[in-house]
Amino acid sequence: MLYGYTDNVKVGYLRTLEKFIKKKNISDTLISNELLKRISSISFEMGRQIGLLIDRNNIIQIVLVGTNKEVLIPKLERFAITPGKLRGLRLLHTHLYGEDLDEDDITDLKLLRLDAVSVIKLNDRGEPYKLQMAYLYPSHEKEYDIIEYKDPYNIKDNFIEFISAIESELSRKIKERYEVKKGFSGVLIGVYKDKKEAEESLFELKELCRTAEIIPEEAFIQIKGAIHPKFVVGPGKLKEIVIYAMQNNIDYLIFDNILSPAQSRSIAEQTEMKILDRTQLILDIFARRAKSNEGKIRVELAQLKHILPRLTGRDDSLSRLTGGIGGRGPGETKLEIDKRRIRDRIAFLTNKLKDIESVRQTQRVKRTRKNLPIVSIVGYTNAGKSTLLNNLTKSDVYADNLMFATLDTTSKRLRFPEDRECILTDTVGFIRNLPESLKGAFKSTLEELEESDLFIHLVDISNTQYKKQIDAVNQIFEELKLNDKPKIMVFNKIDLVDKQVITEAQKDYPEAIFISALNKKTFEELIIKINHILFVGGKKLGIPVRDYFEKV
Incomplete structure (x- = not known):
């Protein structure tokens, strides 16, 4: 050559x-x-x-x-x-x-x-x-x-x-x-407006990496007013990062900023390493966690829509074969075939989802006829929603100390004394700055929220950023126009913090309830409040909470 x-x-x-x-x-x-x-x-x-x-x-x-x-x-x-x-x-x-x-x-x-x-x-x-x-x-x-x-x-x-x-x-x-690291490793890269934003966002990115089973080896950050339009961090810094990653056998370059298709291509031209941005990392987690047929379809659909604009021929051997009529040689044809296959798959999955949504709508109508009130547990990812659902309803939904540990919506019956009952729904966790391309994967959850009669807003009080997480969830509620529905704010994981942290939260949120989702003895006030809001004129349980659970 x-x-x-x-x-x-x-x-x-x-x-x-x-x-x-x-x-x-x-x-x-x-x-x-x-x-x-x-x-x-x-x-x-x-x-x-x-x-x-x-x-x-x-x-x-x-x-x-x-x-x-x-x-x-x-x-x-x-x-x-x-x-x-x-x-x-x-x-x-x-x-x-x-x-x-x-x-x-x-x-x-x-x-x-x-x-x-x-x-x-x-x-x-x-x-x-x-x-x-x-x-x-x-x-x-x-x-x-x-x-x-x-x-x-x-x-x-x-x-x-x-x-x-x-x-x-x-x-x-x-x-x-x-041998020491034992698993995939990544270098974290981000451009932020100030150091505080960098600290908060990197903490969350590290948690996402932990959920995706990637070990963050090093973080490279830049404090700037705007990201580099082509390489995010600038060409000199990118070379420095790539050299470090190659010398230390790093598997992934992980960008906290969301990469545009043009940025993805420009960075890919500078290195043969695997590149992920925040969106792709979350999609990878979704793909691991989706268990239901609908969840798997929604995740695959989101992945294909994310890949399509980024699909391009990177191999020089393809570009050298584009010498046919109008420059459309075999390399370009192969690329077009790949794109067409992805578009066909997107159309197929979209039609399949319409059928699933039709079935779910039928189920929702049946549930409405029975006049069962719906209570949805909402909150930031890894707040403990699945654990709370399990211990309130004696269920065994998968729960773990990971972000997006559960992706699929799960509904169980919660029974009260006097033959009262409601549907308790565990929804997928929210996250701040959720990309538009991922909101389709949340569609079933968002539809459940619209049908809810009451929300339990669960907050992880052991997370030092819990106030910002509350704001992020409230912002999503505002976007969905759900603020007119009753909501109970519940602080979880009180067993992991000092009394001073709880006291400060009580001052800022006087109407909130404080529990440990692992300890049923802390649930009494929550159960009483749910019962009182859902059933007009509802009375206090009148029995110890432990007896309530034995009865249920």
Whole structure:
């Protein structure tokens, strides 16, 4: 492959350079004397930097044609990096004015995980008089090291043996870290308006990662008035993050900011690492947690709608095949086929949901005929809604100390003395700044809320951000125009906080009830209040709460 600034280059030079492709460097050293001499001579005659990308079999895979100051490296997806390994390619390129290895060379070495990056220094007669080689250093003492050969024609070191030993040590270091972390890891990235917002949002992002079983290894934040329109954090910072992630065998780059399709593509062009934003992370959690047929369909639908505008051909091999009529070659056709399949699947799932919604509407009508009041437990994710439902109704709905532990809406009967009963519904947890694209996955929950007669707004008092979580839930209620319905505010997890925290909350929310969803003995005031609101003229239970549960 010949790549680079080939415009305005004489055809004779291009043909000469093309002959180097797939040619073998007949030497176990960094570069053979014959190849060194020929490349230096051609580079000097052209007045341009010439680069070679050579694999471990000493075969020249790519020839780079540069300007007099730089060479550009193409995408190297077909030379994929195995975790813990190097790329298996070494770069050698000429420097016409005797310059040393520069910052761009070192960045390419670290960012692309090349075996080595070397510069051949030419004198004013076009002769190589020095050669510098940089390679990644397998120690925390420094990131890379440089070897200088004062006589490029007298290099005797066996390069393949040398770089294989370096790679083995790098792999051993990474394996040690991997065994310690035990699972997928991620780097958290975010741009925020101030430090307080950064602290609060990162805390929540870490909890989302924990739910998705991703270990956050490091966080990179920037305090700015606005995000970079192309790379979110800026190109320099992004390179720094990618280099850190590759050196530490990180699995994911996780952005707290929601990435636009254009930003996703721009970032993907800078790295081969897996990229997630806040929306994709939540979708991944939804996909894990959805159990019902409807839940699974809604999540898949949300995922497909999120993927469709981001679907693009990243492989250079596809773009090189777009030479048919109107530039529509096989690569573009394949991309269009993928998009069409996704659109067809979206249409199929949408129709399937209409059938499910029709059945649910029938069930709702039957429930309404029985005049059973509906009580919905709402609140921020991981407030303890499923645990409360289980202990109020003697159910065994899945509950865990995780965000979005349950996605599907669950309804159970709650019986009171005097043959009174209601439907108690556990809804999916809310989260602040919920992207519009995810609201479809909440549709069944939102429909249940519209049918509710009473809300139990459950709050996790052990979360230091509980006031902001209350505001987030109240904002959603306002958007849904549900504020006219009765609501009981209930603070949960009182067993996890000091009395002072409870006292302060009681001052701010005097009408609230305080419970531990794990302790039924704390439920009496809540049950009395539900009974009183739902059933006009309702009386207090008149029996100890423990006897009430035994009776139920």
